[in-house]
Amino acid sequence: MLTHLSFKGFLGRRLQLGVCGSIAAYKALDLVRMFRDTGTDVGATLTDSARQFVTPLSFEALGASPVFSAMYPVGDDVFGHLTPGEAAHAMLIAPATASTLARLANGLADDMLSCQALAFPKPLVIAPAMNPRMWHNAATQANWETLKARGHVCIEPGCGRTACMEEGRGRLADLNEIFLYGLRALTPQDMAGQTVMITLGPTREKWDGVRFWSNPSSGTMGACFAVAAWLRGATVHAVTGPGTPWLPSMISRYDVTSAKEMFEAAEGLWPTMDIGVFTAAVADFSPIPFGDEKFKKGAEELVVRFASTTDILKTLGAAKKEGQRIVGFAAETSSMQENALKKLRAKNADMVVGNIVGRADSGFQSPTNEVFVTDRNGRQEEWPVQPKTEVAWRVLDWLLQL
Known part of the structure; x- marks a missing residue:
């Protein structure tokens, strides 16, 4: 399965x-x-x-x-x-x-x-x-x-x-x-009548005709949220980066490639959503494009300049209306709890889920996650390694209680 x-x-x-x-x-x-x-x-x-x-x-x-x-x-x-x-x-x-x-x-x-x-x-x-x-x-x-x-x-x-x-x-x-x-x-339909947007997977920022800047996100965590929310009765819209998993036709899917495309798709959906779950590993920077041609090897060194991309979570968090709820994700290599708490305050989120990446049992390309969860009311919990399906289900349980 x-x-x-x-x-x-x-x-x-x-x-x-x-x-x-x-x-x-x-x-x-x-x-x-x-x-x-x-x-x-x-x-x-x-x-x-x-x-x-x-x-x-x-x-x-x-x-x-x-x-x-x-x-x-x-x-x-x-x-x-x-x-x-x-x-x-x-x-x-x-x-x-x-x-x-x-x-x-x-x-x-x-x-x-x-x-x-x-x-x-x-x-x-x-x-x-x-x-x-x-x-x-x-x-x-x-x-x-x-x-x-x-x-x-x-x-x-x-x-x-x-x-x-x-x-x-x-x-x-x-x-x-x-x-x-x-x-x-x-499944009890405790999310019936709710409309949910999920962002998932990586983005790819094009540099030349064959190369791009990205990360190893598989989109599994976001796919778990999308399916879990639909099982519980929600109407689900998934904004999906490259290489993300199969989703059933009952979930509206919007395939994008770059951070700019993901922002535009999410921004267009957000005003009519009740819940936003931002699991996507969006590139914070995009290389200044070389062009459509393949860059040929020549000099011993290559200098690539980058420009910052739109912070999707922060921008849509600032536009959050009364009644809308946001779950953000913080993929970290260290100081997971500290960074998750900072993100909660800075992004106007209702919940933030922090997880350590770069481990075989947690983060990118793993079927399991070890997470730190915190919400706007100050509640905090650390969850041991468990399937990402279970993480998604438990986060939605928590969100419905806020």
Whole structure:
């Protein structure tokens, strides 16, 4: 799993996974693994057609329990059709076939999965997969619109070549996005109605036709914030420097290269934001450009002049309106606490997170961070090395209490 999707705090949450008869059914096994990695308990329900592609034993071997299949199971569990509605916090059907969409839209309950879905009291998360012509059929589209109108979370299928070798819309959506939609359904929506801007990654300041000034930031910390805020219900806008991680399509992404471009994008977004999280490692200086041609080696020494760039955090902090909140980051090689406290005062931030860079377990290009956190009320904490996903989640917890 991608580092910035590896959230672990879902112990005690339960998801019911419905699997229908599509060649994409094998991908549901990966979904079980992904949810189990978060700590989520997973149950599974396989239709008769799904069992032609995958077996109940495969799901059981990966830790799914219970696994339902037949409408009338052998044994004492005569109320299995009600179990997910009583025990699960979310229900995801992936892949969903045209037949299952029709059942769901029309309230039919003639197999175990449709019974469980009909008895489930919360919105379903539905990810279809089928032949493009089946997907575009008027009946399928009418059923799809009905399900959306009822408030279910409907994930559009992707475009590309399907198993039948046809090109078009109908293949199962990106598995990471399906996973995140399911995880969001398990997550308390304590940031619903909030609009959040994240800056992340490095900037590159061009010098000649092939060289630039930059730093080794990977953008992982900011990506963790972006995903965490979206999981908790926020609308998220990410201003992303070069080389930053994949983000789901549900997050609005603005790819930039230079500090100037990052400032312009952030400045344009900031007036309508509720929260700004500034994790980007923005170059404080930009070289005076040599030009578009490659500089050729000649003299033994090379002198490059630099000009300062706009301080994005300070500038937007000064423009902060009542009700807006700012989290800044301080990447340091020493004196982390002292520098974080200075930044808190100088940048008009509500919180500052300081971290030491240049270590294998903290800072740039590491999946973990050791941080010092402080806020405008004088609260201070030191957190030991932990996954960046956990740092992001805990910082958002703290911010919501300010």
